[in-house]
Amino acid sequence: MLTLSIFRENKDKVIRGLHKKHVKNPEEIVEQVLLLDRQRRSLQAERDETQNQMNALSKEIGNLMKSGNVEEAEKAKMRSSSLKEKVKELTEQTENLEQELTQLLYTIPNLPHESVPEGQSAEDNVIVQEGGTIPSLPENALAHWDLAHQYNILDFELGNKVTGAGFPFYKGKGAKLVRALINFFLEEAEKAGYTEIQAPHIVNETSGYGTGQLPDKEGQMYKIHQTDLYLIPTAEVPLTNMYRDIILEEKDFPIKLAGYTPCFRAEAGSWGAHVRGLNRLHQFDKVEIVRIERPENSYDVLEEMCAHVQSLLEKLELPYRRIKLCGGDISFNAALCYDFEVFSAGQKKWLEVSSVSNFESFQANRLKLRYRTKEGKIQLAHTLNGSALAIPRVLSALLENNQTPHGILIPKVLQPYCRFDKID
RNA sequence: GGAGAGAUGCCUGAGUGGUUAAAGGAGCAGUUUGCUAAACUGUCACCGGUGUAAGCUGGUGCAUGGGUUCGAAUCCCAUUCUCUCCGCCA
Numbered sequence: 357m358l359t360l361s362i363f364r365e366n367k368d369k370v371i372r373g374l375h376k377k378h379v380k381n382p383e384e385i386v387e388q389v390l391l392l393d394r395q396r397r398s399l400q401a402e403r404d405e406t407q408n409q410m411n412a413l414s415k416e417i418g419n420l421m422k423s424g425n426v427e428e429a430e431k432a433k434m435r436s437s438s439l440k441e442k443v444k445e446l447t448e449q450t451e452n453l454e455q456e457l458t459q460l461l462y463t464i465p466n467l468p469h470e471s472v473p474e475g476q477s478a479e480d481n482v483i484v485q486e487g488g489t490i491p492s493l494p495e496n497a498l499a500h501w502d503l504a505h506q507y508n509i510l511d512f513e514l515g516n517k518v519t520g521a522g523f524p525f526y527k528g529k530g531a532k533l534v535r536a537l538i539n540f541f542l543e544e545a546e547k548a549g550y551t552e553i554q555a556p557h558i559v560n561e562t563s564g565y566g567t568g569q570l571p572d573k574e575g576q577m578y579k580i581h582q583t584d585l586y587l588i589p590t591a592e593v594p595l596t597n598m599y600r601d602i603i604l605e606e607k608d609f610p611i612k613l614a615g616y617t618p619c620f621r622a623e624a625g626s627w628g629a630h631v632r633g634l635n636r637l638h639q640f641d642k643v644e645i646v647r648i649e650r651p652e653n654s655y656d657v658l659e660e661m662c663a664h665v666q667s668l669l670e671k672l673e674l675p676y677r678r679i680k681l682c683g684g685d686i687s688f689n690a691a692l693c694y695d696f697e698v699f700s701a702g703q704k705k706w707l708e709v710s711s712v713s714n715f716e717s718f719q720a721n722r723l724k725l726r727y728r729t730k731e732g733k734i735q736l737a738h739t740l741n742g743s744a745l746a747i748p749r750v751l752s753a754l755l756e757n758n759q760t761p762h763g764i765l766i767p768k769v770l771q772p773y774c775r776f777d778k779i780d
Numbered sequence: 781g782g783a784g785a786g787a788u789g790c791c792u793g794a795g796u797g798g799u800u801a802a803a804g805g806a807g808c809a810g811u812u813u814g815c816u817a818a819a820c821u822g823u824c825a826c827c828g829g830u831g832u833a834a835g836c837u838g839g840u841g842c843a844u845g846g847g848u849u850c851g852a853a854u855c856c857c858a859u860u861c862u863c864u865c866c867g868c869c870a
Contacts, residue, residue: 400828404839411839414851418798421850429850436850454827603790603825605807724826732809732823 357461357568357721359736363389373467376474376683389460396453403446410439462571466718468683469655469692475682482682484694487666488675491701491757499702500755501633503764504530507779509755512633522623522638529779533754533766534641536773537747538616541643541668545614545744548664550645553615555594558585563597566723568689568715578620587620591644592741596719599648603734604727610657611648614744616641634748635707641747647740650727651717654738658692658714661742665696665710668745671769674753675699677706691716698749702756707749712742755779 363370367386374382413436420429473482504510509530515523526534542552561584564570569577569589578587588594595613604611619642634640645664649657662678669676681693690713697706717736720726727737758765763780771777 397828400839404828407840408838410850415799417850422798433850440850728808734825 357458357718358464358467359717359721360389360393360457360461362467363393370467374464376468376472377465377686378476378684379465385460385464389457389464392453392457392460396450396457399446399450399453403443403450406439406443406446410436410443413439465688466691466715468686468690469714469716471680472686472692473680473682476684477682478685480682481685481695482680483677484680485666485678486676487670488673488699490675490699493701493757493759497702497756497759499633500700500752503702503755503759504633507764509533509779510634520638522636524634524637529774529776530751532774532776533751533770533779534747536770537745537750538641538643539773540770541744542614542616544664544668544671545643545645548612549610550612550614553591553595553598553613555588555591555598555615555617557588557594557617557620559588559593559597560585563593563600566597566600567593567719568722569593572688576622578622588617589621590619590642590743591615591617592646595644595646596648596739596741597723599725599737600723602725604648604725604737606728606730608727609648609650611646613646614643615646616643618642619746633703634752635703635705637748643744643747645742645744648725649738649740651735651738654714654716654740655692658694658712658740661712661740661744662694662696665712665742665744669696669698669709671767672750672754673767673769674750674757676709687711687713689713689715689718691718696745698753700749700753700756702759703752707752709745709749709753710743713740715739715741 358370363386367390370386371382374385379385413432417429417432417436420426420432473480475481498506500510501512504512507529509527511525511527514525515521518525546552558580561570564577564586569586573589577589580586594617595615598613599611618639620639621637623636623638645661647654647657647661666676666678676696676698679695679697681687681690681695686693693711693713695708696710696712697708699705700707716738719739720736723739725737725739726734728734754767755764758767763778766774766777766779
């Protein structure tokens with residue numbers, strides 16, 4: 357959620373940012389926010405004034421009672437009743453306006469960083485970096501869903517039977533490879549200074565609002581029947597909400613968290629050939645890294661996180677590219693976002709395996725996540741997160757790119773974790 | 781699941797309807813000091829008003845949400861959580 361102060365202090369910046377994000381009628385939205393804000397403040401001033409009179413009168417009644425002047429006290433009570441009505445009415449109005457304002461703010465996305473390119477859709481995203489080599493496979497190279505069948509390491513039909521589409525089984529070396537990837541990613545994060553966290557896989561509604569999944573992406577999360585709880589769509593939600601309602605001190609920085617969790621996505625999206633196999637699932641495994649930082653550092657930290665993701669992809673010897681999302685494609689919450697994609701040579705497609713974002717103070721404002729500066733001022737912190745990495749699509753690329761007539765070769769760096777060098 | 785007790789600021793903790801989030805401690809800042817220690821002073825958060833600002837000032841918050849009352853940390857109702865005992869249990 358954007359802060360009110362940015363609307364008051366720099367509404368042109370807000371309008372420009374919302375235009376870049378292809379929001380309709382930003383001018384109208386901004387004026388509406390400012391109007392509600394003005395109304396709320398003047399109403400509150402009136403309410404506070406009336407409440408003040410009320411408090412003074414109560415005090416007076418107390419004194420009269422004490423001195424035994426019951427008659428005067430009763431008269432004062434009569435006077436207070438109309439004040440009481442007025443306070444009640446004004447409070448109600450103020451609260452209504454405040455709620456209306458908050459609801460409106462919830463619908464307004466974050467402002468893109470000035471370096472975010474203009475653009476409508478994924479077509480306008482900018483490739484900022486490429487690495488690794490795309491393997492040249494023979495014509496008859498297989499996609500991972502066929503390889504999975506051939507080597508009996510993944511079973512989609514079984515998932516359909518036991519749960520439903522989008523919930524595959526990993527078997528034998530397939531299962532071990534998943535576990536190896538999780539361990540590899542967690543240990544790399546640890547080496548980079550991240551604290552490992554085992555977080556709950558279920559969160560409450562407040563946490564959903566805190567990181568911005570609610571109300572914007574209600575449909576993406578599985579809600580648990582007859583409760584206000586949700587299955588997490590990413591570890592970002594529990595990890596970042598650890599710091600909800602917290603005022604940090606200078607000495608608490610840097611905050612670097614890493615967590616492995618399964619991720620659950622209801623994904624009311626399309627189904628078909630382009631989401632076959634592991635490409636899009638209702639449940640998948642992911643290691644997530646989260647940073648909480650002072651504003652002046654957050655963009656350096658974003659680069660640091662990208663460098664970490666990049667090193668993982670290089671160690672896994674995967675062909676990858678880093679993409680800067682354009683204004684129209686960047687998520688609701690993010691100010692700047694890089695996607696990392698790997699090339700999966702069997703299906704000849706680029707697959708997104710990581711998304712690294714700086715939310716600036718957008719989440720922190722909802723979370724009430726603040727810190728005290730050296731000067732003693734309290735201000736909003738910046739939050740960042742990134743996948744490091746999402747397992748199924750990495751697995752897809754590993755299986756497809758490393759297939760040979762004699763089996764699928766496992767990259768060196770993973771061998772100590774899975775303790776085999778080939779799937780055959 | 782049953783019975784009981786409880787929830788007050790960063791921590792400890794007083795407060796059973798009438799000025800006040802007492803008091804102490806920690807941390808931080810300032811003053812003093814050759815340095816250190818000590819001492820002294822200040823220091824909860826949020827929303828407003830006023831002011832260029834320092835500041836001055838109103839309101840709110842004692843787990844959460846309601847209620848009673850002129851007035852609620854205090855009384856009533858509901859909810860959540862914590863602790864103790866019992867039961868059950870990976």
